[in-house]
Amino acid sequence: MQQDQGDRPQGAGASAVPAGAKALDAIIGEAAPRAGRGRRILRWTAIGLAAVVAAYFVWSYLSSGPTYDYVTRKVTRGDLTVVVTATGTVQPVAQVDVSTAISGIVRKVNVDYNSPVSRGDVLAELDTDTLEATAAAARARLVVAEANVAKAKAAHEASVTTYERQASLYNKGFMSAQTLQDTQLTMNANAAALKASEAEVLVARADLQLAETNLAKALITSPIDGVVLTRNIDEGSTVAASLQAPVLFTIAGDLKRMEVQVDVDEADIGKVAVGQEAAFSVDAYVNRSFPAVITDIRFVSQTINNVVTYKALLKVDNEQMLLRPGMTATAEIVVDRVAGALLTANAALLYTPPAKTESSGFLGIFRPPNMGAVTTNEAPTGTRTVWVLRDRVPIEVAVETGATDGQNTQILSGEIAEGDEVIVDAVARE
Numbered sequence: 121m122q123q124d125q126g127d128r129p130q131g132a133g134a135s136a137v138p139a140g141a142k143a144l145d146a147i148i149g150e151a152a153p154r155a156g157r158g159r160r161i162l163r164w165t166a167i168g169l170a171a172v173v174a175a176y177f178v179w180s181y182l183s184s185g186p187t188y189d190y191v192t193r194k195v196t197r198g199d200l201t202v203v204v205t206a207t208g209t210v211q212p213v214a215q216v217d218v219s220t221a222i223s224g225i226v227r228k229v230n231v232d233y234n235s236p237v238s239r240g241d242v243l244a245e246l247d248t249d250t251l252e253a254t255a256a257a258a259r260a261r262l263v264v265a266e267a268n269v270a271k272a273k274a275a276h277e278a279s280v281t282t283y284e285r286q287a288s289l290y291n292k293g294f295m296s297a298q299t300l301q302d303t304q305l306t307m308n309a310n311a312a313a314l315k316a317s318e319a320e321v322l323v324a325r326a327d328l329q330l331a332e333t334n335l336a337k338a339l340i341t342s343p344i345d346g347v348v349l350t351r352n353i354d355e356g357s358t359v360a361a362s363l364q365a366p367v368l369f370t371i372a373g374d375l376k377r378m379e380v381q382v383d384v385d386e387a388d389i390g391k392v393a394v395g396q397e398a399a400f401s402v403d404a405y406v407n408r409s410f411p412a413v414i415t416d417i418r419f420v421s422q423t424i425n426n427v428v429t430y431k432a433l434l435k436v437d438n439e440q441m442l443l444r445p446g447m448t449a450t451a452e453i454v455v456d457r458v459a460g461a462l463l464t465a466n467a468a469l470l471y472t473p474p475a476k477t478e479s480s481g482f483l484g485i486f487r488p489p490n491m492g493a494v495t496t497n498e499a500p501t502g503t504r505t506v507w508v509l510r511d512r513v514p515i516e517v518a519v520e521t522g523a524t525d526g527q528n529t530q531i532l533s534g535e536i537a538e539g540d541e542v543i544v545d546a547v548a549r550e
Contacts, residue, residue, distance in 0.1 A: 187548070187549050188474065188546040188547060188548055188549065189546070189547045189549060190509055190514065190543045190545070190546050190547075191543070191544050191545040191546070191547065192509050192541035192542060192543055192544065193464070193465040193467070193468060193541070193542055193544050194539060194540070194541060194542075195462065195463065195464050195531070195536060195537065195538055195539060195540045195541075195542060196462075196463050196528075196538060197460060197461065197462055197463065197538045198460070198461065198463055199457070199458065199459050199460070199461070200456075200457070200458040200461045200463060200523055200524075200525055200528060200530055201454060201456075201457055201458075201525055202454070202455050202456035202457070202458075202523045202524065202525055203452040203453060203454055203455065203525065204384065204388040204391055204392060204452070204453045204455050205450065205451070205452055205453075206382035206383055206384045206385070206388075206432065206450075206451050206453065207382060207383065207448070207449065207450050207451070208380055208381045208382030208383055208431075208448075208449055208451065209380070209381055209446055209447065209448060209449060210378055210379075210380055210402065210436075210443050210444065210445060210446065210447040210449055211378065211379055211380070211381050211445055211446075212346075212349075212372035212373050212374075212375060212378060212379075212445055213373055213374070213377050213378065213379050213435075214344060214346070214372065214373030214374075215349070215370065215371070215372050215373065215445075216343055216344055216346075216370070216371050216373075217367045217369075217370050218243065218340060218342065218343065218367070218368050218369040218370070218371060219361075219365035219366055219367050219368055220246070220337060220340055220359055220361055220365060220366070220368060221337060221361055221365055222246065222251075222334050222337050222338065222359075222361055223358075223359055223360050223361045223362060224246035224247050224250075224251075224338065224358075224359055225246065225247040225356065225357070225358055225359070226244055226245075226246060226247075226353050226354065226355055226356060226357045226358075226359060227245045227246060227247045227248075227355065228244060228245040228355060229243070229244045229351070229353060229354060229355050230242055230243055230244060230245075231243050231244075231348050231351065231369070232348065232351060233348060233349070233350070233351055234347060234348060234349075235347070235348045236346075236347055236348075237342040237345070237346060237347070237348060237371060238342065238345050239342060239343065239344055239345050240341050240342065241341060241342045242339050242340065242341055243340045243341060243342055243348075243368070243369055244340045244353060244368065244369075245338060245339055245340070246337075246338040246339075246340070246359065247338070248335055248338045251331065251334050251335040251338055252335060254331045254334070254335075255328065255331035255332055255334075255335050257331075258324065258327040258328035258330070258331040258332075259328055261324045261327060261328075262321065262324035262325055262327075262328050264324070265317065265320040265321040265323070265324040266321055266324075268317040268320060268321075269314070269317040269318050269320075269321055271317070272310065272313045272314040272316070272317040272318075273314050273317075275310045275313065275314075276307070276310035276311050276313070276314045278310075279303070279306050279307035279309075279310040279311075280307055282303055282306075282307070283300075283303045283304055283306075283307045286299060286300050286303050287300060340368060340369075342369075342371055343371075344371060344373055345373065345374065346371045346372050346373045346374060346375075347371065347372050347375055348369055348370070348371055349370040349371065349372050349445065350367075350369065350370040351368075351369055352366070352367060352368055352369070353368050353369075372445060375438060375441060375443075375445075376437070376438050376439055376441070377435075377436075377437065377438065378436050378437075378438045378443050378445075379415070379433050379434060379435055379436065380400055380412060380433070380434040380436060380449045380451060381431055381432075381433055381434075382400075382431070382432050382434065382449065382451045383422070383429035383430070383431060383432075384417075384429060384430050384431075384432050384453075385427070385428075385429055386421070386428040386429065386430065388455075389417070389430045391455040391456075392414065392417060392432060392453055392455060393414070393417075393455075394414050394415065394416065394417060395413065395414060396413070396414045396453055396454055396455060397411070397412075397413060397453075397454045398411075398412045398413065398414060398434050398451050398452060398453040398454060399411055399412065399451070399452055399454075400412055400434065400436075400449040400450060400451035400452070401449070401450055402443065402447045402448065402449050402450075403447070403448060404442075404444075404447060405442065410436055410443070411436070412434035412435060412436040412451070413434065413435050414432055414433070414434055414435075414453065415433050415434070415435045416432070416433040417430060417431075417432045417433075418430060418431040418432070418433075432453075434451060456523055458522070458523050458530055461522070461523070461530040461531075462530065462531040462536075462537075462538060463528040463529065463530060463531070464506060464519075464528065464529055464531055464536075464542055465527070465528060465529075465542065465544055466524065466526070466527055466528065466529055467544035467545070468506045468507070468542035468543065468544050469504050469505075469506060469521070469529060471506070471507060471542075471543050471544055471545065471546075473507060473514060473543075473546065474546060474548075503518045503519060503520050503521075503534075504518070504519055504520075504521050505517070505518055505519070506519055506534075506536065506542050506543075507542065507543040508536060508540050508541065508542055508543070509541045509542070509543055510540075510541075514543055517534055517535050517536050518534060518535075519531050519532075519533065519534030519536055520532040520533040520534060
């Protein structure tokens with residue numbers, strides 16, 4: 121027993137661990153970190169899968185746009201009339217303002233509004249008492265001037281005779297040179313007096329002619345055949361023509377022939393030409409159109425509110441006397457006609473389809489929705505774009521367009537045919 125105790129290792133206590141236990145602890149210590157890393161991998165894998173699934177459902181929800189019902193119009197073939205619209209007024213072909221060049225008191229008015237008149241008819245008369253007195257005085261002065269001419273002529277003839285007799289005596293030596301010279305001076309003076317008297321006659325005749333002209337102007341007459349549109353005087357009115365001739369009457373020519381004066385925009389004036397047909401309407405007669413023809417286009421422009429226009433004249437017959445001067449007219453001038461044209465509605469040229477999001481596969485889920493390029497109906501120069509519905513699928517078609525009347529447009533070329541359905545609008549389904 122003593123020997124066994126002596127064989128124990130020195131310094132070993134009662135708590136010494138066996139070698140087998142130490143090996144087990146080492147194995148457990150190495151396995152623990154490995155298990156922690158595995159759990160972390162599983163956790164992050166689950167989070168990643170959940171994010172992918174959520175992103176897919178979000179992408180599916182955002183990228184699924186609404187479906188549409190399409191409103192279409194058929195492509196047709198027919199005649200196209202291109203017009204230019206302009207506004208203006210109805211006016212007489214001839215219109216004259218009647219005035220007077222003399223002042224006076226209106227003694228009589230012979231016509232009224234709408235009175236028919238003929239050329240030379242007396243419209244009104246001014247008081248002529250003063251004018252007649254002036255004319256009488258001019259006649260008297262003419263008589264005096266003519267008498268003075270006769271007197272001066274007699275004196276001149278007498279002086280000529282005296283001079284001739286004295287010249288004969290002078291040549292024979294019976295008359296002095298001084299006496300003959302004095303007689304010649306008298307003869308020349310009488311000749312000058314005769315010319316002055318004759319000039320006074322001319323002045324007197326001019327005064328008489330002026331007085332008679334003014335007397336004639338007291339009768340105010342019509343210069344044309346027509347109708348009285350306005351009357352600006354009454355009996356007893358005083359007319360003062362010292363500064364500017366006042367307008368007494370306005371007379372229109374034959375109202376069975378009228379014209380429409382319209383203002384054509386500068387953007388359209390190049391399409392308008394003399395001889396083109398037109399039609400116009402007035403507010404007084406709803407749903408009625410009056411035919412007309414362009415007879416003149418004025419070169420001078422007029423600018424109103426920064427808009428430049430040119431005056432065009434349209435001739436119209438007014439046999440029924442329905443049109444009146446001053447009526448507001450809206451005219452449509454036919455500037456082009458196309459027969460048998462392939463036509464599409466203008467709304468089809470203006471239609472723009474809703475924007476769509478293009479699919480980019482799985483990576484597309486990380487892009488914002490509805491970021492695709494917006495499609496418009498703009499196309500290369502000289503062409504336009506329409507959308508044709510074929511087998512319920514919108515197909516983009518480029519076409520070349522021609523004339524238009526504002527509602528339909530001519531198709532000159534393109535992969536489109538009569539009967540095709542072109543889209544003019546799209547309505548989203550609920």
